Amino acid sequence: MVIETNKVVLVHYTLTQDTAEGEQIESTQGGEPLAFIYGVGMMIPDFERNLEGLKAGDRFAFGIAAADAYGEYDETALVEVPKSIFESDGKIPEGLLDIGNVLPLTDQQGNHFQGKVAWVGLDKVKLDFNHPMAGVNLYFTGHVEQVRDADPSELAHGHVHGPDGHHH
Ligand SMILES: [Zn+2]
Numbered sequence: 001m002v003i004e005t006n007k008v009v010l011v012h013y014t015l016t017q018d019t020a021e022g023e024q025i026e027s028t029q030g031g032e033p034l035a036f037i038y039g040v041g042m043m044i045p046d047f048e049r050n051l052e053g054l055k056a057g058d059r060f061a062f063g064i065a066a067a068d069a070y071g072e073y074d075e076t077a078l079v080e081v082p083k084s085i086f087e088s089d090g091k092i093p094e095g096l097l098d099i100g101n102v103l104p105l106t107d108q109q110g111n112h113f114q115g116k117v118a119w120v121g122l123d124k125v126k127l128d129f130n131h132p133m134a135g136v137n138l139y140f141t142g143h144v145e146q147v148r149d150a151d152p153s154e155l156a157h158g159h160v161h162g163p164d165g166h167h168h
Contacts, residue, residue, distance in 0.1 A: 001147045002055045005039030008150045008160050009051065011060075013142030020061060020141050025133075033145045035160040042158065044069055047140065054144050064138045073135030078118060080126050097125055 003009050011034050014027040028034055036042050038051070046069070050062040066072055086092050086103075096103070101117045105127075115127030151161070159166050 001149075002053050003038055003051050003144065003147055004053070006150050006155060007038045008035065008146075008148045008154065008165075009038045010035045010145040010147075011051070011142055012145055013060075013140050016139045016141070018137045019063070019139050022139060025136070025138075028142075035165045037150050037154060037158065037160060040155075040158055050140070051144070054147075056144050056146050059143045061141045062139070064140070066133075066135050066137050069138045070131040070133040070136065073130055077129040077134075078126055079115070079129060080124050083120075083123050083125050086125075103127070 001007065012028045013034060014029055015025045016022040017025060038048060044064060046064045050060060050064075054060060083092060083097065086096055095101075097117055097120050099117055099120065102114050103117065104112065105115055106112055113129065115129050116132070117125060118128040119126035154161050154165075157166070161167075
């Protein structure tokens with residue numbers, strides 16, 4: 001059975017930056033494989049394109065440019081806000097605005113999102129709303145663990161059930 005639309009696919013992979021020898025970002029090796037339904041829009045399109053037609057046991061190694069993954073880094077997604085908005089009882093909680101901290105925020109419409117503290121000034125702070133992987137060229141190395149038919153409830157939910165998928 002080969003990987004095609006509506007198949008459940010289990011893969012083990014290691015994700016590195018730029019090339020196979022690049023800095024490791026994440027890996028499923030030694031843990032649970034990644035399980036997903038192929039062709040239903042869950043994954044980065046270029047990730048799926050590179051797996052199409054493979055079968056269990058096949059190995060893969062391919063790169064995806066940042067623009068085709070989580071997007072280029074966007075300078076305009078770096079936003080300056082007054083520090084005072086983070087005050088509670090007139091004080092900014094100790095350590096809250098440390099560089100690199102990821103802050104959960106809510107806008108006036110009640111949408112939740114995250115901003116990373118990128119720069120701290122006297123009374124202003126710059127928050128970075130880029131995806132953490134924006135501007136990163138991805139490189140995947142790994143192998144296909146299993147390919148099987150998705151059952152109707154999996155297709156209805158859009159995710160994989162069972163040992164390596166959702167439990168509910
Ligand atoms: Zn489900």
